[in-house]
Amino acid sequence: MSPLSLYASAFLISLTLSLAITPVIRNIAIRKNFVAVPKDDRWHRKPTALFGGVGIFFSMTAAWIGISLVLGYEATMGSMLPLGIGCLLVFSLGLVDDIVDIKPHHKLLGQIVIASFLVVFGFQVQWFTSLSANLFFSILWIVGITNAFNLLDNMDGLAAGTAILSGFFLFFSSYGANAVPPSVCLAALLGAVLGFLVYNFHPASIFMGDSGSMVIGLALAGLTTKTSGLMSVYSGRLALILAVPILILFIPIMDTVFVSIIRRLFGRPISKGGRDHSSHRIVAIGFSEPKAVILLYGFTIIAGLLAVAMTRYSLSVSLAMIAVFLLFSLFFWIYLAKVKVYDEGFILSDKKWTPILIDLTYKKKLFEMMLDLAIIPLAYWIAYLVRFERSAYSENFHIFFKSLPIVIICQLFSFYTVGVYRGIWMFLGLRDVLTYIKGVTLGTVMVIIGNVVIYRFEGFSRTLFIIYWMILLILVITLRFSFRFFEDVIHQQPNGGIKTIIYGAGAAGQFALQEIERNKKIELSVVGFIDDDVKKQGQTIYGYPILGGLDKLEGLIQQFGLSTIVVSSRKISKDIRDKLEKICGPLGVQISELKISIE
Numbered sequence: 001m002s003p004l005s006l007y008a009s010a011f012l013i014s015l016t017l018s019l020a021i022t023p024v025i026r027n028i029a030i031r032k033n034f035v036a037v038p039k040d041d042r043w044h045r046k047p048t049a050l051f052g053g054v055g056i057f058f059s060m061t062a063a064w065i066g067i068s069l070v071l072g073y074e075a076t077m078g079s080m081l082p083l084g085i086g087c088l089l090v091f092s093l094g095l096v097d098d099i100v101d102i103k104p105h106h107k108l109l110g111q112i113v114i115a116s117f118l119v120v121f122g123f124q125v126q127w128f129t130s131l132s133a134n135l136f137f138s139i140l141w142i143v144g145i146t147n148a149f150n151l152l153d154n155m156d157g158l159a160a161g162t163a164i165l166s167g168f169f170l171f172f173s174s175y176g177a178n179a180v181p182p183s184v185c186l187a188a189l190l191g192a193v194l195g196f197l198v199y200n201f202h203p204a205s206i207f208m209g210d211s212g213s214m215v216i217g218l219a220l221a222g223l224t225t226k227t228s229g230l231m232s233v234y235s236g237r238l239a240l241i242l243a244v245p246i247l248i249l250f251i252p253i254m255d256t257v258f259v260s261i262i263r264r265l266f267g268r269p270i271s272k273g274g275r276d277h278s279s280h281r282i283v284a285i286g287f288s289e290p291k292a293v294i295l296l297y298g299f300t301i302i303a304g305l306l307a308v309a310m311t312r313y314s315l316s317v318s319l320a321m322i323a324v325f326l327l328f329s330l331f332f333w334i335y336l337a338k339v340k341v342y343d344e345g346f347i348l349s350d351k352k353w354t355p356i357l358i359d360l361t362y363k364k365k366l367f368e369m370m371l372d373l374a375i376i377p378l379a380y381w382i383a384y385l386v387r388f389e390r391s392a393y394s395e396n397f398h399i400f401f402k403s404l405p406i407v408i409i410c411q412l413f414s415f416y417t418v419g420v421y422r423g424i425w426m427f428l429g430l431r432d433v434l435t436y437i438k439g440v441t442l443g444t445v446m447v448i449i450g451n452v453v454i455y456r457f458e459g460f461s462r463t464l465f466i467i468y469w470m471i472l473l474i475l476v477i478t479l480r481f482s483f484r485f486f487e488d489v490i491h492q493q494p495n496g497g498i499k500t501i502i503y504g505a506g507a508a509g510q511f512a513l514q515e516i517e518r519n520k521k522i523e524l525s526v527v528g529f530i531d532d533d534v535k536k537q538g539q540t541i542y543g544y545p546i547l548g549g550l551d552k553l554e555g556l557i558q559q560f561g562l563s564t565i566v567v568s569s570r571k572i573s574k575d576i577r578d579k580l581e582k583i584c585g586p587l588g589v590q591i592s593e594l595k596i597s598i599e
Contacts, residue, residue, distance in 0.1 A: 003180050006067060007171075010184045011191040014063035018195025022055040026199065026206040034099070036207050048204060050098055053212025056192045057091045060219075063188035080181045082121035083222045089114045090146065090218045094210035107210075108143070114218070115142035123222045127242060141245075142221040148252035149217030150210060151259060155279040157201035158293050160208065162251050162300050163193050163216045169248050169304030170224060173311055182226040189219050202290045220249065243322060244310055250303035251296055254278070258333050281336040299329065320382045324475075327375065331482045368421055369412065371479065376411045377404060379472035386471075387464045399459050406450040411472070414443030420476075433477060440473045499560050500524045500592075501553075503580065504568035505531035505539075505546045512568040513542060527560050532576075550576070553583050564590040 029035065029049035036048045064084060093110045096102060102110075116139055124138040153159035167190045171183060193216060199206050208216075224245045246253060255278045263270050282292035306325055310318040384400050415421065418439045444465055451457050500516075502509050509529055516524050529541060532549040539546050547556055556562065565584060567577075577591075584591055 003183070006180065006184050007187040010063045010067050010188040013066055014059040014188040014191030015195045016191075017059035017062055018055050018192045019198060021059060022052060022196055022199050022206060025049075025051050025055050029206070036209075049206040050209045051095075051211065052196050052200060052206040052208035053091065053094060053098075053210070053215060056196050056208060056212045057087065057215050059192035059195060060185075060188045060215075061087070063191065064185060067184055067188075078181075079122075079226075080185050082118055083123065083185065083219065083226075086114050086118045086123075086222065087215050087219055089117070090214045091211050094212070094214040098209040098211055108147075111143045111146055111214070112139065115139045115146070118142060118218075118222055123225045125225055138225065141225075142218065144256070145221035145224075145249060145252065146214050146217035148249070148256040149220070150213045151256050151277070152252045153208060153213040154277045155202075155283075155289060155293055156204035157197060157290075158279055158296060159213055159216065159252075160193050160197040160200050161293065161297055163220065164190055164197065165297060165300045165304060166220060166248050166252075167193070169307055170220070173244065173248070173308050179226065182223050185219070186223050189216070189223075202293070217252070224248070243318070244307045247303040247307035247310070247322070251278075251300045254299075254329065254333065258336070262337060278333070278336055281339040284339050285336075317385055320378070320385055323378050327378075327475075327479060328482070331479060335482075372412060372415060372476075373408065375475045375479065376408050376472065379475055380404060380407050380468055382471050383464055383468035386467050387461055396459070403447075403451055403455070403460070406454065407447050407468075410446035410450055411440075411443035414446055415439045418442060432480070436476050436480070437473065440469055440476060444469045444472075498524055498564060499527050499562055500564050500566050501527055501547070501556060501560070501562060502529045502566045502568050503531070504572070505529040505533070505536050505541055506568070509568040510541055512566055513544065516566070524564070524566070526566075527562075528556075530556070550579050550583065553580075554587070557584070557587055557589055562589055564592050567591060567593050 026049040029051050034050045036050055038045050038047070061084065064080070090111065093102070093107065093114070097107055119135060119138045119142070123142070124134055125141055126134060127137060128134055149159055149163065152162060167186055171186050171190070174183060196206075196208060196212070200208065259274075259277055260270050262268075262276060263272075263274070268274065268276075279289075279292050279296060282295060283289055287295065302325060306318070306322055309321065380400065384396065388396055419435055420439045447468075448457070448465055451460055502512050502516075504512075509531075513526055516522050516526055526544055528545045528547045530548055530550065530553055531537065531546055534549070536546050537548055553565075557565075565580065567580070580591055583589075
């Protein structure tokens with residue numbers, strides 16, 4: 001049987017079993033009252049069956065055993081026996097925790113013992129030349145990923161879906177690398193989790209519990225040490241060795257780090273459950289639960305594609321792509337950090353730690369300068385990659401290195417001189433863009449002059465600095481407008497209020513739309529505009545259609561079930577107002593004016 005047939009068989013066996021076993025386990029759990037009861041520090045709002053991890057574990061294990069019996073134990077699965085035992089032990093630990101609630105430090109001790117068992121039997125990372133360092137970080141890696149998936153299991157479908165995507169990219173990156181037993185185990189794991197996800201995606205009818213999340217985390221952590229040699233194949237290239245598994249497991253790692261930092265800043269125990277994970281904050285800013293989960297799936301997919309790309313492209317190109325992705329991710333999670341998920345009394349408690357990270361996000365100029373200190377070398381590096389071929393890049397690297405200090409100093413001085421650091425990110429506009437263009441342009445000219453004076457411009461490419469100018473300008477504008485972008489995306493999310501149409505598609509109408517979107521106390525949900533200017537009809541404003549004029553209003557009221565119409569300006573004529581009242585009055589539709597007061 002070919003390896004591909006083996007993988008398909010393992011996947012289909014575990015998928016079929018998981019689809020069949022999970023609803024049975026759900027019914028038994030409900031009948032025996034093994035359910036997750038809603039709590040203040042938990043997300044779900046209705047009692048939900050536990051023990052989904054039982055179905056995942058037994059489906060995966062049955063597929064492993066089945067393949068071993070058919071094809072021979074030693075030839076296929078012998079090397080994976082320690083991982084199977086480790087999964088059995090961590091499953092038992094998680095199951096006991098689901099039933100009797102083990103103390104966090106006791107659970108952690110058990111995880112360390114199980115991870116140490118795996119390390120002794122060869123499930124080790126090969127990141128360093130030091131054996132002791134590899135042993136230490138192997139245990140840390142396995143325990144860390146196990147707990148990362150445990151923490152990630154905080155919203156319907158999130159942990160299971162992320163595990164499937166991460167496992168897929170791990171499988172794809174290792175395909176054809178003579179790693180048949182690990183890949184068979186991985187295929188079985190993916191099938192089992194996918195079968196469970198059918199019942200776990202929003203609205204979930206069953207939760208995996210610790211018995212499922214810890215098995216998934218341990219299995220993926222162990223398999224990354226065995227699959228395709230990702231941990232050791234790039235000898236001497238530590239950045240690449242570390243980046244591939246971290247990118248594949250990006251979301252569980254990122255969410256764990258994020259929650260740990262935020263809870264530390266706010267004085268909240270890391271081991272205690274809460275509603276402050278990435279997914280919860282995304283919902284808090286206006287997304288539905290499924291959209292929040294899908295958004296995090298998107299980050300997993302992008303990170304996974306980058307991990308696969310790293311195995312196929314040069315180190316310099318790969319690291320440039322990763323740097324851009326990490327910068328965008330950093331900004332997104334900084335934005336999430338300032339989202340309020342607890343009341344102010346808790347956040348502003350008497351702890352000496354204050355939300356420093358939140359304050360730095362868009363108020364403090366130090367953060368902006370640190371950001372520029374990162375993106376200026378990045379832009380210069382990418383410019384070299386674009387300008388020169390791989391061999392030529394290596395030949396010119398010494399020029400890049402010796403000129404980099406000049407680039408950083410001149411560009412930062414230029415930014416400071418033209419006023420780049422005077423703007424507030426939340427209120428950026430066209431004038432700020434012009435300032436950025438001036439800053440990047442002046443800085444580039446100063447860099448050229450500096451290299452002429454110091455190095456006589458020997459060995460430098462003129463085209464290089466044109467490419468650098470364009471790349472740096474794109475990075476500066478994109479990253480600084482990211483907060484505005486997040487705000488605009490968020491406020492496009494429907495707020496679930498009363499449906500309404502805005503009369504007037506001019507500047508006042510746009511202002512009314514923004515106020516309705518940003519002020520949730522208004523409790524209105526805009527479906528579109530109406531305007532008597534036929535030139536505007538059929539167009540859109542911020543994605544909302546201009547549905548017609550007053551002649552269409554009656555039909556629109558009936559179509560959307562409207563109970564109110566918002567008039568965007570008080571300066572409408574008496575004739576127009578009379579027409580509105582004539583249409584809306586008989587239908588019981590209220591005519592409202594949006595009043596903004598400044599005190």
